[in-house]
Amino acid sequence: MFTAEQNEVLTRVGPGTPMGDLFRSFWIPFLLSSELEVDGPPKRVTLLGENLVAYRDTQNRVGLLDRHCAHRRADLFFGRNEDCGLRCTYHGWKFDITGQASELPAEPEGTPLIKDAKIKAYPTRESGDVIWTYMGPKEKEPKDIPLLDWTAVPPTHRAATKRLQENNWAQAVEGGLDSSHVSFLHRAFTQVQAATTTKEGHLVQRPIYMVKDTRPTFHIHKTDYGFAIGARRNASDTEYYWRLSQFLMPAFTIIPTAEGRPLTGHFWVPIDDYNCWAYTFSWHPQRPLTDEEWEEYGSGAQIHAAVDENFRPLANKDNTYKLDREMQRKENYTGIVGVGIQDMSVQESMGAITDRSKELLGASDAAIVYWRRLMIDQALQLKEKGKAPLGVETPKAYQVRSGAVLLPKEADPFKAMAQSIFLQPA
Ligand code: FES
Ligand SMILES: [Fe+2]
Known part of the structure; x- marks a missing residue:
């Protein structure tokens, strides 16, 4: 049970608040x-x-x-x-x-x-x-900025955009940690036909597994910058499909994308207690972004949103995110265009600061529960003992990636991640 007091500690970021001071450490x-x-x-x-x-x-x-x-x-x-x-x-x-x-x-x-x-x-x-x-x-003051992977690639290899999200930063981060919603909120009905044969343990994105197994189990791997999350789905008698995401203190996430595609990450910047900026980063470690990729980011059809001159999405709560019920029947789960806007529609609908004491959490919320405990613990340790939050002293540890991978059932996904050039820069 998450109490109203815990909710206050988790969400409030103004001067003098424990979480505000945690952000002010980075x-x-x-x-x-x-x-x-x-x-x-x-x-x-x-x-x-x-x-x-x-x-x-x-x-x-x-x-x-x-x-x-x-x-x-x-x-x-x-x-x-x-x-x-x-x-x-x-x-x-x-x-x-x-x-x-x-x-x-x-x-x-x-x-x-x-x-x-x-x-x-x-x-x-x-x-x-x-x-x-x-x-x-x-x-x-930390000597160095966190060495995130997208800051280390040439400018031609990366894109950064931002959009306004009109709710507290914490419920936006929680969406980034919650791999189980991808099976629903972001489902496109055409993806069911998208499965192809696998290559030997290479990175693959298999949306089919996300549709076929909507009950992932969550596995947490602690790190110097936060933690990695493995969401495991059944793929075959001998293999699991793993989606490996990263959480990097205080509010970065890196989410898995398809083989050969640019990586994507977010940073949720608290504007105040009721609004945040969703920064979205796409980058390719080995090559410049293509014209098609730039076009896709500009269109707002995927993870980057189409926004006005104040970075407010064109689809927003005032126009019900341009919800199209016909599209919802035939094309996708929500009737809303764009992964970022789909996230925003549900996260803003929870209220500016959701009342976590009224939730009913299940096994699929394991990563979120872990994250809340970690954040509150780090904020209170800073306040009470002056202890620097995780990650402040290890900016180089931030250069990590994420991905989706098919592995034999007996394989350790976090070891595989550490050995994969795509998942983990050398
Ligand atoms: S208010 Fe007088 S110079 Fe700014
Ligand atoms: Fe999402």
């Missing part, structure tokens, strides 16, 4: 690199419940500052981004990327006030087409 993505231009318009950013503003200065450095001006608290989103600083349009005070004012043009020349004219600023870095920040105590 470097986390907060914008796509493409969202900021040198000397271009600043962007409002809300992150872990804090109202901030970001801009890219003349020297291509990104500032992430308190949203409000040190003078009389005007919103710096209206500011002028000029000559290495963001200038408030009310009285012209100008702030560099450290949050320090460099000019107070309405004050007397040489005023000592300038040294107190400073606003909160967080450090930023860029890696893997996204901009990262660290919002925790200076003395605990």
Whole structure:
């Protein structure tokens, strides 16, 4: 039984909350690199419940500052981004990327006030087409950004997109850990014919097994960055079909894809307690993405969503995700187009913060139960003992992959994963 108190600890991320402090122990993505231009318009950013503003200065450095001006608290989103600083349009005070004012043009020349004219600023870095920040105590700042596999490949080999999801971050992550829903929510009726013969233990995606065996058993493998999940389905008398996913602290997942296809991962960034960004990453370790793959990502038909200029999906709760009952009868399980939008339709429908004390969990929820315990335990250990969360000190351990594989029944899937070049970079 999950209590209301546990639900609070798991979901709340504002300043001073245990889970908020856990997130503030990590470097986390907060914008796509493409969202900021040198000397271009600043962007409002809300992150872990804090109202901030970001801009890219003349020297291509990104500032992430308190949203409000040190003078009389005007919103710096209206500011002028000029000559290495963001200038408030009310009285012209100008702030560099450290949050320090460099000019107070309405004050007397040489005023000592300038040294107190400073606003909160967080450090930023860029890696893997996204901009990262660290919002925790200076003395605990991790030296390196997690070395996720998609940050290590050339830019031509990867794509990053994002979409707004209007519910708490935790129920979005739970969808990423829950391999059993794939048999239902993401089922396309045509997949039943998609089975082909197997190659000797090579990576395969066999949606047919997900339809034929809708009762996977879950196996957890602890790691330095979080854990790997093996969802096991029956394939034949001698083989199991394993879907191996990764959870990487604090909110990354890597999900299995088909042989030869790009890998896909997510990061759920808490905007506040009621909204999150779903960042979606696709990458191929060995080759550039193809035109067809880019086209697919842009279309919103699969894992990447079609969004408006504010990254809100075009199919959203206001238009019932463009649900088509005819499609639901004939083509797919939901009548909704796009894996990401299908996820969003059910996860937003649970309410902004689902009441986990009212759930009825089963065996298929094993990975989720494990994840909740881990997150709460890590957050409370940080709060009570100052213990750094799992993964903070091992950024290199993050370079892992995931996949779907047919294996003889006696094989250990996690050993097979460690030995597979596709699943685990050398
Ligand atoms: S409020 Fe920003 S300069 Fe006055
Ligand atoms: Fe899903």
